Structure formats: structure tokens, C-alpha cells
Amino acid sequence: MSEIDVRLVDVVKRFGDSNAVDHITLDVNDGEFFSLLGPSGCGKTTTLRMIGGFEQPTSGLIELQGQDVTWLPSYKRNVNTVFQSYALFPHLTIEENVAFGLRRKGVKDAEVKSRVTDMLRLVELPGFEKRKPNQISGGQAQRVALARALINRPAVLLLDEPLGALDLKLRKQMQVELKRIQREVGITFIYVTHDQEEAMTMSDRIAVMNRGKYEQLGDPESLYERPQTRFVASFLGVSNLLAGTVDGTADGYALIKLADDTRLRVPVALVDGNAQIEVGIRPEKVRMNTPTDAIPAAANQLEGTVTDVAYVGVSTQYIVDSKSGIPMTVYEQNIERTTTGSLYRQGDAVRLSWLPEHTFVVGGAPAATPAG
Amino acid sequence: MTAPSLPVRRGPTGPSLRQRIGKATPYLLLAPGILWLLVFFILPTFQMFLTSVSTGSLDNGFKLTWSGAAYVTSLTKFGTQFENSLIYGGTATLLTFAIGFPVAYTIAFRGGRWKNFLLFIVIAPFFTSFLIRTISWKVLLLDNGPVLSFLRDVLHIIPADASVIGTPIAVIAGITYNFLPFMILPLYVALEKIDPRLIEAANDLYASRWGAFRRVTIPLALPGIFAGSILTFIPALGDYVNAILLGSPQTQMIGNVIQSRFLLLGDYPVAAALSFILMAAILVAVSIYARALGTEQLTG
Ligand SMILES: Nc1ncnc2c1ncn2[C@@H]1O[C@H](COP(=O)(O)OP(=O)(O)OP(=O)(O)O)[C@@H](O)[C@H]1O
Ligand SMILES: [Mg+2]
Numbered sequence: 001m002s003e004i005d006v007r008l009v010d011v012v013k014r015f016g017d018s019n020a021v022d023h024i025t026l027d028v029n030d031g032e033f034f035s036l037l038g039p040s041g042c043g044k045t046t047t048l049r050m051i052g053g054f055e056q057p058t059s060g061l062i063e064l065q066g067q068d069v070t071w072l073p074s075y076k077r078n079v080n081t082v083f084q085s086y087a088l089f090p091h092l093t094i095e096e097n098v099a100f101g102l103r104r105k106g107v108k109d110a111e112v113k114s115r116v117t118d119m120l121r122l123v124e125l126p127g128f129e130k131r132k133p134n135q136i137s138g139g140q141a142q143r144v145a146l147a148r149a150l151i152n153r154p155a156v157l158l159l160d161e162p163l164g165a166l167d168l169k170l171r172k173q174m175q176v177e178l179k180r181i182q183r184e185v186g187i188t189f190i191y192v193t194h195d196q197e198e199a200m201t202m203s204d205r206i207a208v209m210n211r212g213k214y215e216q217l218g219d220p221e222s223l224y225e226r227p228q229t230r231f232v233a234s235f236l237g238v239s240n241l242l243a244g245t246v247d248g249t250a251d252g253y254a255l256i257k258l259a260d261d262t263r264l265r266v267p268v269a270l271v272d273g274n275a276q277i278e279v280g281i282r283p284e285k286v287r288m289n290t291p292t293d294a295i296p297a298a299a300n301q302l303e304g305t306v307t308d309v310a311y312v313g314v315s316t317q318y319i320v321d322s323k324s325g326i327p328m329t330v331y332e333q334n335i336e337r338t339t340t341g342s343l344y345r346q347g348d349a350v351r352l353s354w355l356p357e358h359t360f361v362v363g364g365a366p367a368a369t370p371a372g
Numbered sequence: 373m374t375a376p377s378l379p380v381r382r383g384p385t386g387p388s389l390r391q392r393i394g395k396a397t398p399y400l401l402l403a404p405g406i407l408w409l410l411v412f413f414i415l416p417t418f419q420m421f422l423t424s425v426s427t428g429s430l431d432n433g434f435k436l437t438w439s440g441a442a443y444v445t446s447l448t449k450f451g452t453q454f455e456n457s458l459i460y461g462g463t464a465t466l467l468t469f470a471i472g473f474p475v476a477y478t479i480a481f482r483g484g485r486w487k488n489f490l491l492f493i494v495i496a497p498f499f500t501s502f503l504i505r506t507i508s509w510k511v512l513l514l515d516n517g518p519v520l521s522f523l524r525d526v527l528h529i530i531p532a533d534a535s536v537i538g539t540p541i542a543v544i545a546g547i548t549y550n551f552l553p554f555m556i557l558p559l560y561v562a563l564e565k566i567d568p569r570l571i572e573a574a575n576d577l578y579a580s581r582w583g584a585f586r587r588v589t590i591p592l593a594l595p596g597i598f599a600g601s602i603l604t605f606i607p608a609l610g611d612y613v614n615a616i617l618l619g620s621p622q623t624q625m626i627g628n629v630i631q632s633r634f635l636l637l638g639d640y641p642v643a644a645a646l647s648f649i650l651m652a653a654i655l656v657a658v659s660i661y662a663r664a665l666g667t668e669q670l671t672g
Contacts, residue, residue: 052576053575053576054572054575054576073575073580074572074575074576075575075576075577075578075579075580075583076578079576080576080577081572081573081576083569083572083573085567085569087567087569087570087572087573088573089570089573089574089588090570090592091588091591091592091594100574100577100579100587101577101578104577104578104579104583105578148577149576149577152577152578
């Protein structure tokens with residue numbers, strides 16, 4: 001048994017004259033919860049459909065557990081799919097829907113019965129056997145779709161935005177449940193979503209896709225803390241990006257000169273020899289200070305004016321127009337709010353600060369193009 | 373849970389006029405249809421029933437005698453014609469299904485942007501009269517017509533004295549042709565509604581192409597199959613035009629008998645009795661059929 005369950009090698013899918021999937025190469029490990037995350041139309045579904053066998057790649061290779069399945073029809077693949085629309089068979093009962101795969105494989109009647117019962121218990125739908133798909137709710141249909149796929153004990157389960165149709169509360173609940181089920185059955189999940197929070201909370205690894213390629217692949221933490229492209233930085237959470245040129249080093253930090261001559265410090269390793277970079281910092285890592293507050297010497301500083309304040313319960317979100325002309329988003333936890341009562345208001349002059357270690361760097365360009 | 377609703381003004385005495393009209397709306401909408409059925413179907417049917425249990429002649433008038441003689445005559449004398457109706461109508465229905473299903477399937481799943489055009493072609497024959505079309509078939513099927521000439525003189529696969537006009541084959545061919553759109557359209561409607569993702573889901577769950585077709589496509593097309601075969605079979609049973617134009621005295625169907633009893637012989641009681649027997653037979657056949665398809669759907 002191989003460690004790698006699904007392998008895509010240089011896979012391309014062409015529709016008309018554009019590449020829906022554009023040279024993707026990736027490995028999904030056995031038992032992993034792997035997500036394809038990206039905006040609408042970036043090729044997530046197409047990628048999944050090629051793994052499922054509903055679509056043949058224009059070029060490239062697809063392997064399942066070490067076997068080349070590129071041209072194998074879907075019904076011969078040891079893979080099952082939970083469709084975005086659930087695609088439950090409307091003419092069959094829940095029980096018959098769930099049993100469909102086992103029956104096609106010729107599993108004995110008694111075993112089918114007991115496995116269906118077990119499976120419906122796993123997805124917490126016992127007693128729903130005799131209902132038809134139009135007699136259950138959206139969340140229940142989603143669980144039936146999951147049960148119908150899982151019961152076959154596939155090597156890999158493909159899920160295409162399975163929670164897309166559910167309301168927020170149910171979605172959160174189902175996320176937890178899906179994760180629990182995945183741990184219990186230990187099957188590899190390939191999960192498609194355009195919801196970054198969903199991908200972050202559930203996945204072992206995420207491929208962040210854009211225009212038919214993935215821009216970065218990694219675990220949620222490294223994607224969030226160290227995004228490597230502008231797209232990843234802004235698609236996964238909110239980022240403040242400050243463009244500047246590298247202007248010498250000091251104390252193991254590279255100095256980055258912004259448009260207004262402000263200098264920021266960034267760990268040298270992140271600059272990676274580039275001359276033009278964008279310094280990124282997450283809103284929750286930026287501190288708000290009054291212009292007179294003492295600030296640690298090593299911290300980066302940026303002066304600005306508050307232009308917008310939004311109270312969102314756990315935190316307050318500020319937009320601060322920095323002197324360098326770039327609007328900065330800052331989240332401040334509302335820990336001290338009731339005690340101090342002192343809030344920044346629109347129009348207040350503030351000084352933003354953050355530690356160089358909290359920054360990340362995207363969009364490196366080696367040669368400085370002279371500004372004209 | 374509670375959707376915001378517009379405030380409803382209530383009079384002190386209960387539901388407003390508007391609410392009352394709202395509740396009555398379904399019945400108001402049904403009323404014209406019910407009235408229509410009552411005047412043009414139920415009353416004539418009742419009248420027909422009375423005729424079928426009357427005795428007399430066109431010249432001396434008919435009297436309501438509650439006699440069953442017309443039914444006895446109907447059931448004993450026209451066995452051949454009933455049999456012909458059943459065989460021709462049944463065969464034609466099977467043929468329209470065999471020809472129509474692939475057509476409807478192709479239009480529904482492979483039609484793409486040609487769908488509407490292809491559907492137009494299916495119903496295009498309706499733009500000419502039923503009679504003209506059937507007479508054209510006669511021309512086609514004549515001994516020296518194009519079909520037989522081709523088979524006899526070019527392909528040499530039928531004997532020199534082969535003839536089709538006047539045989540059941542011609543009648544069945546005519547019925548099949550004339551009722552084909554009634555089979556294709558309901559089938560198309562049912563097939564077109566099938567979500568292709570259901571077929572993919574079946575493939576995903578280890579059903580081969582044929583397996584998915586049998587387990588998903590066919591069961592979901594059943595309402596269309598039912599509607600199409602009923603719409604074909606029932607009028608085909610009572611048809612007499614094809615038998616007159618393409619058949620011979622030996623290929624008479626029950627419709628021909630009813631037609632001649634009513635219009636030529638003036639034997640209203642027997643004609644009415646035959647109509648009733650035909651109606652009863654159709655009702656029985658349809659309910660058996662519906663039941664068969666229904667249980668098939670449950671166990672499929
Ligand atoms: N059958 C098809 N024919 C032509 N173009 C297609 C087809 N299927 C997908 N595409 C195109 O390929 C691109 C990728 O589509 P895909 O369905 O994979 O996107 P997605 O990432 O799943 O988006 P979403 O989040 O909206 O579902 C899109 O631009 C889409 O228009
Ligand atoms: Mg999609």
C-alpha cells in the first residue's frame with residue numbers, strides 16, 4: 001500500500017480555447033483531508049471531476065493508489081463523490097440510495113442491510129430508511145449523500161462544496177461532523193470549497209487555486225502566516241500589503257523603504273535576494289497606539305489617521321489611512337474595551353506598530369524597474 | 373422561521389372579503405374546466421349510456437327499454453374487430469415506443485442547441501391534415517409505390533407479387549406514423565427533466581452506462597413512458613381512418629364498426645354499447661398498466 005493516494009501529474013483540461021485546469025501537479029496523502037480552495041471558476045470542480053472520472057484530462061496523468069486511472073471510467077474507480085447538488089436519486093428511498101453502490105458491486109443482501117443501518121447511524125439519520133429524498137431537509141440530504149458515498153469504503157472521497165447549500169449554523173455543525181466522520185473512517189478526503197474559513201478549519205493541507213493553477217500548497221497555518229503570493233495573502237483572510245524597495249540591512253533585518261520614505265524591518269531571510277517586494281501584515285497583528293505611546297524599538301511603525309471604525313463584537317475593526325497613502329486594516333480585540341472605554345474615533349491620529357517577525361513578504365521582483 | 377409578512381387588515385367579523393376570495397381561488401380556477409367536462413363529456417356520456425340500453429330503429433325512433441340486447445350483440449358479433457384493434461393498437465404503440473424513445477433520448481441529452489429545431493421537426497407533420505398524411509402513406513405503400521419498388525426491384529428482398537396495402541402491416545404502419553409525436557413529446561419532456569448529474573452519480577456508484585440507464589434513466593422516464601403509451605394506445609384502439617385508407621375489410625377495427633353503425637346503419641344502441649365496452653376495456657387496461665409501472669418503479 002502506497003503512502004500517496006491520489007497523484008496528478010501535469011494535468012491540463014482545456015475547454016474551447018482556455019485551460020480550466022492548467023498544468024497541475026500534486027500528491028494527496030493517504031488519510032489526508034485535502035482541500036482545493038479558490039474563487040468561482042478557478043477549476044476546482046473540473047479538477048475533482050477528472051479525479052472522479054467524469055471528465056478526461058486533455059493531457060497529463062492521474063494515479064489512484066499508484067495505478068494509472070487517467071482513462072478508467074468512473075464506475076471502475078475506487079473513488080466516490082459527494083456532489084455539490086447531492087444528486088440523490090429521487091425515485092429511490094433513502095435506504096435504496098445509500099445501498100446503491102453496494103448493490104451494484106453485488107454485495108449480499110444481509111450485509112447491505114446491516115451496512116446501510118450502520119451508515120445511517122453514523123450520519124445520525126436512523127429511521128429515515130423509507131423516506132424519499134424530497135421528504136428530507138437540505139442538511140439531511142447532505143448527510144444521505146455522504147452516507148451513500150462512504151458506505152462503499154472508497155480509497156478516496158471527493159466532496160464538491162457539499163455544504164454550499166446550507167445556512168451558516170448548519171454548515172458549522174456539518175463541518176464538525178464531517179471532520180469527525182473523516183477521522184472515524186480514515187478515508188482520504190478531497191474537499192472543494194471557496195470558503196476560506198471552512199478550508200482552514202477542516203483541512204490538513206490546502207491547495208489555493210487561481211485560474212486553473214494552485215498558487216500555494218500547504219497546511220492552513222503556513223498558508224496564513226507565510227502566504228507567498230499576493231493572491232493567497234488576500235484570498236486567505238485579510239492582509240495589509242505595503243510595496244517597497246529593499247534598502248540595506250540592520251541587526252539581521254532588511255530595511256524596506258516605502259513610497260513616503262518610511263522604513264520597515266523584515267527578517268532578511270524573507271526578502272530572498274529580491275529588490276522589489278511587498279511587505280504583508282495581518283490586521284490582528286497590528287497594534288493601535290496614540291502618537292505619544294511608547295513603542296518597542298524593534299517594532300515597525302506607521303503613522304496615520306483613523307477613517308473608519310466598525311464594532312463587530314469580539315473585535316473592533318479600524319481602517320487607518322497611513323502616511324504612505326495605503327489604507328491599513330487593523331483588528332483590535334475588545335478585551336479592554338469595557339474597562340478603559342477609551343476607543344479610537346474617526347479622525348484620530350494614531351501610530352500603528354507590529355513586530356518584524358510577524359510580517360510576510362510577497363511579490364518579490366529581482367530587478368528594480370526605475371519609476372517613471 | 374417567521375417571515376416578515378404584510379399586515380393583514382381584519383374586519384371585526386372575521387376574514388375579509390379578500391381572504392375569502394383567496395381561499396376560493398382554486399375552485400374558481402377549476403370551475404370552467406368542470407363546467408366544460410360536465411356539459412361536453414359527462415352529459416353526452418350519460419346520453420350514450422341511455423342510448424345503449426334503448427331499442428328501436430332510426431325510422432321508428434328509439435325507446436328507453438333498459439334492454440341489454442345491444443351489449444349482447446356487441447360482445448358476440450365483433451370479436452375479430454376487437455381483436456384487430458387490440459393487436460394493431462398494441463403493436464403500433466410498441467413500435468412508436470421503439471422508434472420514439474431513441475429519438476426523444478437523443479434530443480433530450482444530445483440535442484444541444486438544436487433541441488427546439490428537432491422538436492419542431494417531430495411535430496412538423498401536424499401542419500398537414502391527418503387525412504392527407506394517411507393518404508400519402510397509401511401512395512407510398514402502393515404495389516408500384518416507392519417503398520415496394522425499392523425493396524422488390526432494387527434490393528430483390530421481397531417476392532414480385534408482394535403487397536402491403538390492405539394488410540395489417542399497412543394499418544399498423546399508418547397508426548405508428550400518425551401517433552409517433554404523441555409518444556415522442558411526453559418521453560422528451562420526462563427525459564429532458566433528468567439531471568445528468570444523476571447519471572454521473574450512478575456511474576460514480578459503480579453502475580455501468582447500461583446500469584445507470586436501467587436503474588436511473590428508465591425509472592425517471594416512467595411518467596413519460598406511461599403518458600406516451602396511453603396517448604398513443606387509446607386513440608389507436610379507437611382509430612378507424614388508418615384501417616379504412618390503408619386496410620381492407622379484413623383489417624377492420626372496432627372504430628370502423630362504431631363508425632359504420634352510427635353513420636351508415638343508424639344502429640345507435642349497438643354503436644353506443646360498443647363505445648361503452650371499448651371505454652371500459654381501456655379503463656381496465658390503463659389501470660392494470662398504471663399499476664404495473666407503479667410497482668416497477670417501487671422495486672426498481
Ligand atoms: N463543460 C464545460 N465547458 C466549457 N467550459 C467549462 C466547462 N466546465 C467548466 N468550464 C469552465 O472552466 C472553468 C473552471 O470551471 P470549474 O467548474 O472547475 O470552476 P470552479 O472552481 O468549480 O468554480 P465554482 O466555485 O464556481 O464552482 C470555468 O471558467 C468554467 O466556465
Ligand atoms: Mg465548482
